[in-house]
Amino acid sequence: xxxPSLDSLPETARLSSADVAALSATRAARWRPGLPxxxxxxxxxxxxxxxxxxxxxxLALDTLEARRAAQSDHPSAEKEDRRAILWVQDKSAVRxxxxxxxxxxxxxxxxxxxxxxxxxxxDALFALEEGxxxxxxxxxxxxVSGNPRALDFTASRxxxxxAERHGVPLWLxxxxxxxxxxxxxxxxxxxxxxxxxxxxxxxAPGDAAWAAELFRARTHAPGEWTLTQRGGALVxxxxxxxxxxxxxxxxxxxxxxxxxxxxxxxxRPEPVEGPLFSSGGPLEGxxxxxxxxxxxx
Amino acid sequence: xxxxxxxxxxxxxxxxxxxxxxDRWRTGQGCKPGEGADADPLALxxxxxxxxxxxxxxAAGRAGGAHAGMMLADARTLCPQLRAVPGDPAGDRExxxxxxxxxxRWGPWxxxxxxxxxxxxITAVAHLFGGEKRLLADAAHHFTRRGxxxxxxxxxxxxxxxxxxxxxxxxxxxxxxxxxxxxxxxLPVAALRLDDDVLAVLRRLGLKTxxxxxxxxxxxTGRDAIQRRFRNRRNPAAxxxxxxxxxxxxxxxxxxxxxxxxxxxxxxxxxxxxxxREALDHVLADLAADMVRDLEGRGQGARRLELGLWRVDGExxxxxxxxAAAVRDADHICRLFAEKLxxxxxxxxxxxxxxxxxxxxxxxMAQGDIEAAAHGHGTSLAACIDRLTTRLGPRAVSxxxxxxxxxxxxxxxxxxxxxxxxxxxxxxxxxxxxxxLLDRAEPISVLYATPDGYPRRFQWxxxxxxxxxxxxxxxxAPEWWREKSTTRLRDYYRIEDTQGRRYWIYRHGxxxxxxxxxxxxxxxxxxxxxxxx
Numbered sequence: 026x027x028x029p030s031l032d033s034l035p036e037t038a039r040l041s042s043a044d045v046a047a048l049s050a051t052r053a054a055r056w057r058p059g060l061p062x063x064x065x066x067x068x069x070x071x072x073x074x075x076x077x078x079x080x081x082x083x084l085a086l087d088t089l090e091a092r093r094a095a096q097s098d099h100p101s102a103e104k105e106d107r108r109a110i111l112w113v114q115d116k117s118a119v120r121x122x123x124x125x126x127x128x129x130x131x132x133x134x135x136x137x138x139x140x141x142x143x144x145x146x147x148d149a150l151f152a153l154e155e156g157x158x159x160x161x162x163x164x165x166x167x168x169v170s171g172n173p174r175a176l177d178f179t180a181s182r183x184x185x186x187x188a189e190r191h192g193v194p195l196w197l198x199x200x201x202x203x204x205x206x207x208x209x210x211x212x213x214x215x216x217x218x219x220x221x222x223x224x225x226x227x228x229a230p231g232d233a234a235w236a237a238e239l240f241r242a243r244t245h246a247p248g249e250w251t252l253t254q255r256g257g258a259l260v261x262x263x264x265x266x267x268x269x270x271x272x273x274x275x276x277x278x279x280x281x282x283x284x285x286x287x288x289x290x291x292x293r294p295e296p297v298e299g300p301l302f303s304s305g306g307p308l309e310g311x312x313x314x315x316x317x318x319x320x321x322x
Numbered sequence: 323x324x325x326x327x328x329x330x331x332x333x334x335x336x337x338x339x340x341x342x343x344x345d346r347w348r349t350g351q352g353c354k355p356g357e358g359a360d361a362d363p364l365a366l367x368x369x370x371x372x373x374x375x376x377x378x379x380x381a382a383g384r385a386g387g388a389h390a391g392m393m394l395a396d397a398r399t400l401c402p403q404l405r406a407v408p409g410d411p412a413g414d415r416e417x418x419x420x421x422x423x424x425x426x427r428w429g430p431w432x433x434x435x436x437x438x439x440x441x442x443x444i445t446a447v448a449h450l451f452g453g454e455k456r457l458l459a460d461a462a463h464h465f466t467r468r469g470x471x472x473x474x475x476x477x478x479x480x481x482x483x484x485x486x487x488x489x490x491x492x493x494x495x496x497x498x499x500x501x502x503x504x505x506x507x508x509l510p511v512a513a514l515r516l517d518d519d520v521l522a523v524l525r526r527l528g529l530k531t532x533x534x535x536x537x538x539x540x541x542x543t544g545r546d547a548i549q550r551r552f553r554n555r556r557n558p559a560a561x562x563x564x565x566x567x568x569x570x571x572x573x574x575x576x577x578x579x580x581x582x583x584x585x586x587x588x589x590x591x592x593x594x595x596x597x598x599r600e601a602l603d604h605v606l607a608d609l610a611a612d613m614v615r616d617l618e619g620r621g622q623g624a625r626r627l628e629l630g631l632w633r634v635d636g637e638x639x640x641x642x643x644x645x646a647a648a649v650r651d652a653d654h655i656c657r658l659f660a661e662k663l664x665x666x667x668x669x670x671x672x673x674x675x676x677x678x679x680x681x682x683x684x685x686x687m688a689q690g691d692i693e694a695a696a697h698g699h700g701t702s703l704a705a706c707i708d709r710l711t712t713r714l715g716p717r718a719v720s721x722x723x724x725x726x727x728x729x730x731x732x733x734x735x736x737x738x739x740x741x742x743x744x745x746x747x748x749x750x751x752x753x754x755x756x757x758x759l760l761d762r763a764e765p766i767s768v769l770y771a772t773p774d775g776y777p778r779r780f781q782w783x784x785x786x787x788x789x790x791x792x793x794x795x796x797x798x799a800p801e802w803w804r805e806k807s808t809t810r811l812r813d814y815y816r817i818e819d820t821q822g823r824r825y826w827i828y829r830h831g832x833x834x835x836x837x838x839x840x841x842x843x844x845x846x847x848x849x850x851x852x853x854x855x
Binding site for chain 2 (some may be wrong): 073074075076078079080082083109111119120122123124125126127128129130136138139140141142143144148151152155156158159160161162191193216217218219220222226228229230231233234236254
């Protein structure tokens with residue numbers, strides 16, 4: 026969702042307080058599937074499974090579907106999205122987690138994928154930026170392993186701005202990476218979760234499930250969900266309470282990567298753009314509200 | 323005998339370069355006939371399975387006893403000082419192509435008549451040269467100036483013109499009113515452009531001149547007799563009746579005209595050699611603008627571009643560019659070349675630059691300015707792929723396509739992203755496939771209850787996974803039609819471990835299947851090949 030610049034609007038078109046309240050209510054809402062506004066997201070995952078890629082694809086399909094539904098009443102809207110998606114992998118990501126396999130891709134993406142193999146992170150970033158600037162692409166998926174020097178805050182900010190300007194969403198899977206500085210609007214950490222047993226063979230692995238944690242977001246409160254793709258749609262269940270194991274896992278993860286937020290000790294304050302929500306504290310207001318207040322006062 | 327439909331009678335000029343290969347060799351040596359290197363006996367030869375064979379010999383060589391078609395060894399016994407030079411049929415053909423394009427000065431279109439002839443349509447153009455006689459004299463003069471020995475003839479049909487140029491008197495003109503069959507009756511049957519074996523058959527039948535064939539035809543059942551003998555020959559070169567009809571104009575003979583195609587080309591000769599990148603970029607921008615104007619005039623877009631840089635010391639550097647779609651946009655071309663010009667060694671300076679579109683495709687006048695549009699609307703897919711392939715290499719950008727194979731790693735191939743997809747059969751829906759496939763399946767050590775039962779636990783990359791859910795096995799047999807008989811089958815399992823991580827693993831072989839490394843089979847190996855979402 027694009028926030029209109031208030032200066033460009035005529036005086037009468039300025040938001041009334043009720044509108045601002047409504048807007049802030051939508052902004053303050055927790056993340057849920059079916060929001061069309063993801064632009065630049067990062068997914069942190071381990072190299073030992075494909076959970077990061079799986080979640081990125083699921084989120085991408087979810088967002089594209091939501092965007093299509095939002096534009097479906099437009100006369101020029103197309104019935105079916107046939108635009109290509111660009112999938113960029115750097116060398117070590119290919120070595121660790123393999124290449125995408127067409128028969129195993131979600132059906133909507135099978136014939137639409139264009140793969141880019143980059144020798145290093147620098148080339149991968151170049152490919153990501155070129156992809157995000159291309160109007161004929163539905164979205165861009167990137168896989169970069171580790172914390173390469175080229176992928177610093179400046180580079181990620183470049184990606185965010187380009188993606189925002191051209192409206193091509195980007196999901197960047199960070200494989201075995203520490204949570205470094207980034208300007209991604211949504212930052213996820215994901216693990217595989219035990220799947221629900223299928224109906225006909227309870228011994229078999231079921232639909233893919235992921236334990237996803239939204240640990241930093243510009244317009245949403247952080248949270249944890251168990252995400253599943255059920256019948257082609259992304260379904261979010263609130264996190265199951267398993268205090269003992271979760272505490273242990275969180276402790277392990279926070280020892281490895283500093284997790285920001287009130288639920289754990291923030292070791293290093295991260296610079297962020299714009300206001301940031303915290304999950305525990307009172308929600309003061311939305312970004313638009315603050316912006317409006319600041320500009321009026 | 324002429325076709326009644328055409329009001330203006332057709333006139334064909336046939337040019338026979340009697341010694342094309344030899345003339346071309348002489349031009350290369352820079353000598354006149356019978357002088358310099360040509361004074362000694364010489365033969366142009368072709369290497370065959372039975373040794374070198376003479377294609378053509380010069381006048382001194384012929385006087386010494388060598389003639390075309392002879393083995394070089396035989397000719398050397400007659401003329402020991404005979405010099406052998408390898409012939410160059412490809413070069414001769416290229417020269418003939420150039421001559422065909424050049425011969426359009428005498429008529430609106432011309433056709434090649436390999437290996438050493440040309441046919442020019444001079445219908446209704448002879449008056450521009452002052453009549454057909456003067457046209458022939460003009461053509462003979464120009465060909466002689468190029469150092470080529472030619473025999474020329476003009477006739478209403480291509481067959482008659484060919485026959486006269488090869489077997490008739492020099493500079494022969496057959497007017498439209500003449501009866502072709504009657505005038506050509508004394509020429510040998512070889513004037514019909516027939517294959518050697520057909521000529522041999524005709525010789526054995528006693529048919530030596532065209533008159534004899536015409537007489538047989540005019541008899542009561544003569545034509546039927548020839549028709550019966552050659553009824554299976556559809557090819558005109560193997561059927562004397564078809565050739566005879568073509569000669570007299572009873573059946574039309576289509577000729578394939580040569581259409582010269584000039585590649586779009588832009589060139590700058592620089593007054594001052596350039597050594598700096600800024601100047602190079604500037605000239606490149608000029609060249610690209612010229613190229614785009616040229617392409618626009620033709621209604622084409624470039625698919626492949628070659629930039630040649632001539633240095634002062636004579637070195638030539640060439641940089642080529644392939645584009646994913648036809649492009650006619652100067653900024654886009656400059657931007658892509660800029661990536662390729664980083665490691666140019668200018669030496670003492672570059673004095674000439676040339677941009678050539680060696681592959682162009684039709685492109686309608688629709689496209690706007692990609693670079694300017696990029697700020698507002700983003701680039702097109704083709705432009706995006708061009709930039710990626712220019713920087714990352716042509717193999718870096720690809721699209722997966724299905725390939726008919728049972729083996730998972732062979733079932734997917736990669737092709738260029740904008741190529742049309744081949745027809746393909748999809749995987750069966752009930753085959754669950756992993757989201758990602760490792761480039762090489764990685765060996766794992768597996769704990770199992772029974773050797774051919776479900777796996778219980780496995781170790782991969784130094785970590786132990788406890789398996790809680792299994793589906794399988796899905797047995798994929800080796801493709802016996804392309805693999806060795808000792809290749810083992812694979813049993814695939816989809817598994818999930820305690821933490822919910824899902825993998826696609828397989829057991830390579832069965833116990834006691836007699837395949838594998840030793841004769842007894844040995845224990846099967848386990849591999850992880852795919853990661854499921």
